[in-house]
Amino acid sequence: MNESSVPAGASPLAAVGQVIEALRARWPDRVSTSEALRRQHANTFTWHRPQLPDAVVFAHTTEDVQEIVRLCAANQIPIIPFGTGTSLEGQINAPYGGISIDLSPMKEILAVFPGDLSCTVQAGVTRKQLNDYLRDQGLFFPIDPGADASIGGMAATRASGTNAVRYGTMRENVLSLTAVMPDGRIVRTARRARKSAAGYDLTRLLVGSEGTLGIITEVTLKLHGIPETIAAAVCPFETLQGACDTAIAAIQSGIPIARVELLDELQIKACNVYSKLTLTEAPTLFVEFHGSQAGVDEQVALFQTIAGDNGSRDFQWSTKPEERTKLWQARHDAAFSCMVLKPGANVLPTDVCVPISRLAECVLETKDDLARRNLFGPIVGHVGDGNFHVAVLFDRDDADEVKRVKSFSKALAHRAIAMDGTCTGEHGVGQGKMAYLDAEYGEALDLMRAVKRAVDPDNIMNPGKIFTL
Amino acid sequence: MNESSVPAGASPLAAVGQVIEALRARWPDRVSTSEALRRQHANTFTWHRPQLPDAVVFAHTTEDVQEIVRLCAANQIPIIPFGTGTSLEGQINAPYGGISIDLSPMKEILAVFPGDLSCTVQAGVTRKQLNDYLRDQGLFFPIDPGADASIGGMAATRASGTNAVRYGTMRENVLSLTAVMPDGRIVRTARRARKSAAGYDLTRLLVGSEGTLGIITEVTLKLHGIPETIAAAVCPFETLQGACDTAIAAIQSGIPIARVELLDELQIKACNVYSKLTLTEAPTLFVEFHGSQAGVDEQVALFQTIAGDNGSRDFQWSTKPEERTKLWQARHDAAFSCMVLKPGANVLPTDVCVPISRLAECVLETKDDLARRNLFGPIVGHVGDGNFHVAVLFDRDDADEVKRVKSFSKALAHRAIAMDGTCTGEHGVGQGKMAYLDAEYGEALDLMRAVKRAVDPDNIMNPGKIFTL
Numbered sequence: 047m048n049e050s051s052v053p054a055g056a057s058p059l060a061a062v063g064q065v066i067e068a069l070r071a072r073w074p075d076r077v078s079t080s081e082a083l084r085r086q087h088a089n090t091f092t093w094h095r096p097q098l099p100d101a102v103v104f105a106h107t108t109e110d111v112q113e114i115v116r117l118c119a120a121n122q123i124p125i126i127p128f129g130t131g132t133s134l135e136g137q138i139n140a141p142y143g144g145i146s147i148d149l150s151p152m153k154e155i156l157a158v159f160p161g162d163l164s165c166t167v168q169a170g171v172t173r174k175q176l177n178d179y180l181r182d183q184g185l186f187f188p189i190d191p192g193a194d195a196s197i198g199g200m201a202a203t204r205a206s207g208t209n210a211v212r213y214g215t216m217r218e219n220v221l222s223l224t225a226v227m228p229d230g231r232i233v234r235t236a237r238r239a240r241k242s243a244a245g246y247d248l249t250r251l252l253v254g255s256e257g258t259l260g261i262i263t264e265v266t267l268k269l270h271g272i273p274e275t276i277a278a279a280v281c282p283f284e285t286l287q288g289a290c291d292t293a294i295a296a297i298q299s300g301i302p303i304a305r306v307e308l309l310d311e312l313q314i315k316a317c318n319v320y321s322k323l324t325l326t327e328a329p330t331l332f333v334e335f336h337g338s339q340a341g342v343d344e345q346v347a348l349f350q351t352i353a354g355d356n357g358s359r360d361f362q363w364s365t366k367p368e369e370r371t372k373l374w375q376a377r378h379d380a381a382f383s384c385m386v387l388k389p390g391a392n393v394l395p396t397d398v399c400v401p402i403s404r405l406a407e408c409v410l411e412t413k414d415d416l417a418r419r420n421l422f423g424p425i426v427g428h429v430g431d432g433n434f435h436v437a438v439l440f441d442r443d444d445a446d447e448v449k450r451v452k453s454f455s456k457a458l459a460h461r462a463i464a465m466d467g468t469c470t471g472e473h474g475v476g477q478g479k480m481a482y483l484d485a486e487y488g489e490a491l492d493l494m495r496a497v498k499r500a501v502d503p504d505n506i507m508n509p510g511k512i513f514t515l
Numbered sequence: 516m517n518e519s520s521v522p523a524g525a526s527p528l529a530a531v532g533q534v535i536e537a538l539r540a541r542w543p544d545r546v547s548t549s550e551a552l553r554r555q556h557a558n559t560f561t562w563h564r565p566q567l568p569d570a571v572v573f574a575h576t577t578e579d580v581q582e583i584v585r586l587c588a589a590n591q592i593p594i595i596p597f598g599t600g601t602s603l604e605g606q607i608n609a610p611y612g613g614i615s616i617d618l619s620p621m622k623e624i625l626a627v628f629p630g631d632l633s634c635t636v637q638a639g640v641t642r643k644q645l646n647d648y649l650r651d652q653g654l655f656f657p658i659d660p661g662a663d664a665s666i667g668g669m670a671a672t673r674a675s676g677t678n679a680v681r682y683g684t685m686r687e688n689v690l691s692l693t694a695v696m697p698d699g700r701i702v703r704t705a706r707r708a709r710k711s712a713a714g715y716d717l718t719r720l721l722v723g724s725e726g727t728l729g730i731i732t733e734v735t736l737k738l739h740g741i742p743e744t745i746a747a748a749v750c751p752f753e754t755l756q757g758a759c760d761t762a763i764a765a766i767q768s769g770i771p772i773a774r775v776e777l778l779d780e781l782q783i784k785a786c787n788v789y790s791k792l793t794l795t796e797a798p799t800l801f802v803e804f805h806g807s808q809a810g811v812d813e814q815v816a817l818f819q820t821i822a823g824d825n826g827s828r829d830f831q832w833s834t835k836p837e838e839r840t841k842l843w844q845a846r847h848d849a850a851f852s853c854m855v856l857k858p859g860a861n862v863l864p865t866d867v868c869v870p871i872s873r874l875a876e877c878v879l880e881t882k883d884d885l886a887r888r889n890l891f892g893p894i895v896g897h898v899g900d901g902n903f904h905v906a907v908l909f910d911r912d913d914a915d916e917v918k919r920v921k922s923f924s925k926a927l928a929h930r931a932i933a934m935d936g937t938c939t940g941e942h943g944v945g946q947g948k949m950a951y952l953d954a955e956y957g958e959a960l961d962l963m964r965a966v967k968r969a970v971d972p973d974n975i976m977n978p979g980k981i982f983t984l
Contacts, residue, residue: 159870159872160767161763161767161870161871161872162870162871162872163766163767164870203712204711204712204716205712206710206712210710214687215710217710217716217719218683218687227962231958231961232958233956233957233958233959233962234956234957234959235959236937237932237935237936237937237955238870238935238936239868239869239870239900239901239902239931239935239936239937239940240868240870240871240900240901241675241679241684241686241868241900241902241937241940241941242673242868242937242939242940243672243673243674243675243723243866243937243939243940243941243942243943243944244937244938244939244943244944244948244951244952244955244956245723245944245952245956245960245963245981245982246720246723246724246728246963246966246967246981247673247686247716247719247720247722247723248959248962248963250686250716250719250720251715251716251719251720251966253716254712254714254715254716255715259715270769271767271768271769273769294630297632298629298630298632298740299740300739300740300742338810338813340809340810340813341807341809341810341813344807344809344810397712399708399709399710399711400708401628401630401631401633401707401708401709402630402631402709403628403630403631431708431709431710432708432709433708433710462708463706466706466707466708467706467707467708468705468706468708468710468711468712468713469713470711470712470713471708471710471711471712472710472712473712474712474713475712475713475714479713482713483713483714486706486713487702487703487713487714488702488703489700489701489702490702490703490704490717491714492700493696493702493717493970494714494715494717496969496970497715497720497966497969497970498715499969500965500966500968500969501962501965501966512714512715513714
């Protein structure tokens with residue numbers, strides 16, 4: 047087994063070895079037990095320590111996945127689905143060892159239905175690949191979690207990102223899924239109609255289940271027409287409160303804003319260094335408006351008024367593609383730029399989401415709490431949804447700092463839950479947020495467990511994620 | 516037990532009697548076994564024969580529901596939740612007898628959060644009651660299934676209706692639910708944040724579960740700002756194809772149309788008789804646009820161009836409330852007007868929904884099929900979603916006609932499924948659509964059954980609905 051501690055009841059080495067040999071016999075070129083590849087398949091980007099699978103196997107079709115699942119199920123070997131490995135909460139870790147099924151070869155765009163504004167893709171298709179493919183047809187897939195994640199992984203973690211305020215999350219944009227269940231059966235969760243009242247919503251049950259119920263192999267998505275006009279704007283504020291209040295008021299006044307992103311002054315500073323920019327180091331909103339020319343003009347004017355009422359210092363905007371890209375560059379680089387603030391540091395990403403009326407309060411209390419604990423981390427938020435991230439930068443070898451980081455993260459999750467929010471708006475639970483689900487759900491958590499036990503009685507599907515059984 | 520056949524394994528009369536006595540002892544004024552009341556609680560409006568519960572009990576709080584469920588669970592007595600009794604597929608029937616829990620006294624609007632565009636209501640609140648309450652705050656709840664249904668019932672059946680094309684269905688508009696589970700536990704499925712990636716989507720699991728997993732007692736809903744401008748229009752067409760193609764093209768071109776309803780010439784005729792109107796008896800689209808003045812003007816102009824390209828004969832529109840109401844009167848009366856075409860007839864409502872690119876084809880084939888079978892029924896469709904209803908009018912005492920109606924209904928469901936659509940877009944499965952789920956879901960239906968067995972192992976929650984176990 048791998049380097050991680052193996053809890054009692056884990057599959058015995060012999061069985062794993064037999065499964066690996068059987069996989070090799072079936073696909074000589076698609077199975078690897080090399081440490082480098084296994085390590086890459088447990089690379090979590092963040093503070094989670096990697097827990098390596100026993101082997102990695104590459105799947106090319108739904109039927110491949112079915113064969114692998116059947117083999118693992120017969121031997122009670124854990125299965126960990128892998129798309130691009132860009133999840134942040136240890137979703138791809140293998141705490142009980144087992145087989146990592148890499149779906150990245152499943153890159154076929156199976157069908158585009160322009161008349162229905164939908165498409166069906168294999169799980170390994172990435173969002174950028176899909177959008178490159180769709181562009182000529184005037185269509186796009188709006189969900190943008192930052193990383194060029196796989197569509198299957200985005201469905202599995204209920205991803206969202208910058209466009210969710212206008213277009214919804216994966217919850218709203220998946221029409222149907224094909225999945226391989228723990229007993230090897232292939233199910234299609236729904237048909238392609240835009241609505242249905244035919245029985246339980248299996249699509250939504252699998253969206254966000256993080257591989258613990260079945261392996262998503264094909265996804266039918268809603269698409270959207272590329273807007274006639276896109277305007278991007280950048281708007282620094284005197285105070286963080288003013289920036290938050292602007293986002294809140296924009297949502298409340300019904301502006302169909304496509305993106306509204308908050309970067310605090312620390313994040314702007316990081317972006318200035320990282321991308322050699324000269325932005326004012328102040329809390330800043332990055333916004334984007336989609337629509338007809340007249341519609342966008344109207345949205346921009348209304349937003350500008352609201353921003354002015356809340357202490358905006360400046361308001362730069364453009365509808366020209368190259369200028370828009372330049373205006374938004376800092377936002378695009380935010381995820382990678384924060385490391386310049388503390389080179390070599392570890393990062394603990396947080397992900398709370400609260401009702402938008404509590405957003406300013408939650409952000410400001412969190413900022414105070416960071417200072418109080420002598421911690422350090424920029425803030426980026428999809429504030430139109432009430433969702434924001436603190437990227438806490440710390441030194442893993444500083445035991446006291448680690449302790450403070452952990453208590454900060456816990457306090458933040460509980461602060462959000464106390465405001466009727468959630469410990470994770472879009473990253474998912476994985477290993478990192480398990481501790482908070484009791485507080486967030488109470489008795490409902492047992493209902494999740496009952497569903498898990500019914501669907502995966504042997505707990506072979508990505509065990510050790512979301513909750514303990 | 517009641518008049519229906521009682522399958523083996525149904526609860527013995529003695530146990531039902533004991534439960535009823537216990538309920539009476541607890542709430543002397545809230546339990547009834549009168550035939551009239553029991554009959555009213557199994558009134559299905561349509562072709563389903565009523566199957567009466569053994570008793571009706573009125574619940575005032577979530578805790579009341581919990582007590583009733585615990586009592587029934589201890590005695591394995593079926594429980595049938597009842598809101599307003601406006602479901603169409605036998606959802607409130609009691610094929611195995613049992614206790615109908617009437618939640619209509621649960622009429623409290625518990626909280627409105629204007630800053631979050633959301634509210635929490637008890638399950639018995641009706642949509643009109645809610646909208647009357649919200650109007651002064653400039654907010655509205657958009658889902659409009661026609662009947663003044665209860666919010667709990669609308670969530671349980673995943674209702675939608677005329678506004679769904681713009682605002683989504685109950686699937687998209689429920690943020691969180693409180694429900695009493697079969698073991699009497701009270702769960703809250705989610706918190707109030709607009710998005711979350713924290714574990715399984717229990718909210719969506721219960722939305723559309725038709726009382727078979729638990730009883731919804733409180734619902735947190737998304738709300739929307741009342742649009743600055745609303746324009747209504749009526750637009751007759753030379754052909755049914757032209758009307759369908761207009762709806763399809765409007766959706767494809769991204770017009771954020773709020774409502775787009777098709778009435779065929781037969782339905783218009785019925786409305787003319789019923790409401791004493793003088794509309795051209797032709798396939799007609801009733802449309803509504805929401806937005807700013809400039810936005811609505813733009814939508815109307817674009818739609819008018821599309822309609823003209825598809826053979827519209829006329830285009831009447833208005834933004835004045837009283838004129839809008841007058842223009843749309845035929846649409847509002849459609850549900851009740853069809854009876855004038857065949858007084859005393861029974862009605863079999865159908866409810867297929869297909870990908871919008873297949874809509875015209877599905878409607879036209881269905882119309883041909885009606886004629887071929889010598890049947891008779893107007894068509895009303897929420898065509899922006901690809902969803903349409905044929906209200907087949909027939910004489911229950913004419914055995915041959917009944918046979919033809921049933922084969923028509925079956926052929927229609929399979930036609931929609933063959934077009935990658937669903938047998939029910941918004942009415943739910945109940946008893947009426949159970950026969951089609953195998954064709955629609957295949958293996959996935961067993962996954963639904965596994966979830967049902969895990970959550971309700973004794974099958975006391977609305978048994979005999981959606982699927983057999």
